[in-house]
Amino acid sequence: MVKQRKYVVKKPFQGLPKKSDFEIVETELPPLKDNEILVKTEWVSVDPYLRAYNSRYPVPYDQFSYQVGVILESKSAKYPVGKRVVSHKGWCDYCILDTVPTKEFTKMVYLLPDMQGISPSVGIGAAGMPGNTAYFGLLELCKPKEGETVVVTGAAGAVGSLVGQIAKIKGCKVIGFAGSDAKVQWLEKELGFDKAFNYKTVDVNKALKEAAPKGVDCYFDNVGGEISSIIINQMNDYGRVAVCGAISAYNEDPTKIPKASILQPALVFRQLKIEGFLVWRWGERWTEGVTQLITWIKEGKLKAREHITEGFDNIFDAFVGMLNGENTGKAVVKI
Numbered sequence: 001m002v003k004q005r006k007y008v009v010k011k012p013f014q015g016l017p018k019k020s021d022f023e024i025v026e027t028e029l030p031p032l033k034d035n036e037i038l039v040k041t042e043w044v045s046v047d048p049y050l051r052a053y054n055s056r057y058p059v060p061y062d063q064f065s066y067q068v069g070v071i072l073e074s075k076s077a078k079y080p081v082g083k084r085v086v087s088h089k090g091w092c093d094y095c096i097l098d099t100v101p102t103k104e105f106t107k108m109v110y111l112l113p114d115m116q117g118i119s120p121s122v123g124i125g126a127a128g129m130p131g132n133t134a135y136f137g138l139l140e141l142c143k144p145k146e147g148e149t150v151v152v153t154g155a156a157g158a159v160g161s162l163v164g165q166i167a168k169i170k171g172c173k174v175i176g177f178a179g180s181d182a183k184v185q186w187l188e189k190e191l192g193f194d195k196a197f198n199y200k201t202v203d204v205n206k207a208l209k210e211a212a213p214k215g216v217d218c219y220f221d222n223v224g225g226e227i228s229s230i231i232i233n234q235m236n237d238y239g240r241v242a243v244c245g246a247i248s249a250y251n252e253d254p255t256k257i258p259k260a261s262i263l264q265p266a267l268v269f270r271q272l273k274i275e276g277f278l279v280w281r282w283g284e285r286w287t288e289g290v291t292q293l294i295t296w297i298k299e300g301k302l303k304a305r306e307h308i309t310e311g312f313d314n315i316f317d318a319f320v321g322m323l324n325g326e327n328t329g330k331a332v333v334k335i
């Protein structure tokens with residue numbers, strides 16, 4: 001018998017999640033049934049959507065998220081013992097996975113692709129869900145062309161840092177906004193962003209006008225709120241906006257959603273296209289994205305920085321730390 005420890009959300013989050021909103025529950029895992037595998041978790045992801053989706057799930061619920069683990073026991077021929085697997089089983093140290101294929105993203109299970117020597121943790125980062133979010137969101141919705149100006153917010157995070165680098169690969173001028181001077185330095189000096197700003201200390205309107213005097217063609221929006229209205233108001237004719245996330249509002253009271261300046265004049269008179277998306281839209285093309293991302297990482301064109309926290313007991317701190325901007329790159333926990 002294997003004992004599992006898992007995080008259960010027992011109270012709906014109000015504002016920033018609290019440790020007391022969770023309970024660590026210990027249970028004995030049952031014997032495997034046909035098509036099931038027993039997995040020892042190695043890496044767990046902490047992501048903004050865990051906060052954003054909280055209101056959709058009645059408590060108590062097991063805290064979901066992507067994770068990578070190694071197969072200890074198998075009743076599925078396609079999932080042999082010793083291989084690694086990506087699933088959405090979240091914050092637990094062991095789990096049983098049903099390997100019957102499904103289109104439901106919360107039940108998605110797949111063998112970790114050949115990482116070509118890259119850490120398996122990148123399979124839940126730059127070569128996983130956040131990677132595909134950047135890849136498909138930018139290329140399919142913003143459709144950046146060589147020489148165009150691309151702006152990204154949340155620029156030093158898991159998705160944003162990849163968006164900027166992919167835009168550079170496509171020959172664009174890239175401007176990023178992030179929440180600290182150290183992040184700004186990293187974006188400009190290590191990732192090759194043409195310009196980056198600390199949105200907490202600059203006048204965003206003025207800074208962007210100076211950095212993009214000819215206007216903005218593509219905006220990859222990770223944060224929402226007033227900064228996005230400012231950026232969208234500086235877009236060129238036929239500009240494209242991919243709305244990926246709204247982290248600036250995730251901890252806000254849903255009955256008092258923050259207000260931002262209206263966008264309609266810019267949308268109409270600049271004939272902009274603005275489209276929200278969920279990465280699952282490209283579920284059928286998942287492998288294509290992951291394969292390209294791994295190739296770019298191996299070629300040295302994409303840096304997949306991680307912000308690693310150690311220990312099952314520290315997952316909550318890693319989660320809240322990420323919401324507070326402590327991470328540069330993808331926030332993951334080594335179990």
Ligand SMILES: NC(=O)c1ccc[n+]([C@@H]2O[C@H](COP(=O)([O-])OP(=O)(O)OC[C@H]3O[C@@H](n4cnc5c(N)ncnc54)[C@H](OP(=O)(O)O)[C@@H]3O)[C@@H](O)[C@H]2O)c1
Pocket residue numbers: 047048049052129130133154155156157158159160177178179180183222223243244245246247248249277278279280322323324325326327328329330331
């Ligand atoms: N649509 C999809 O399918 C999809 C998929 C994945 C992610 N997303 C979205 O993409 C965004 C980024 O996700 P990620 O996984 O890459 O996370 P991340 O950027 O690695 O981490 C979150 C970052 O958000 C920033 N942040 C926190 N509060 C903020 C605020 N009030 N205003 C502006 N920035 C704030 C912090 O950086 P700073 O220090 O810069 O503030 C923090 O590091 C999120 O909105 C997420 O929901 C969407």
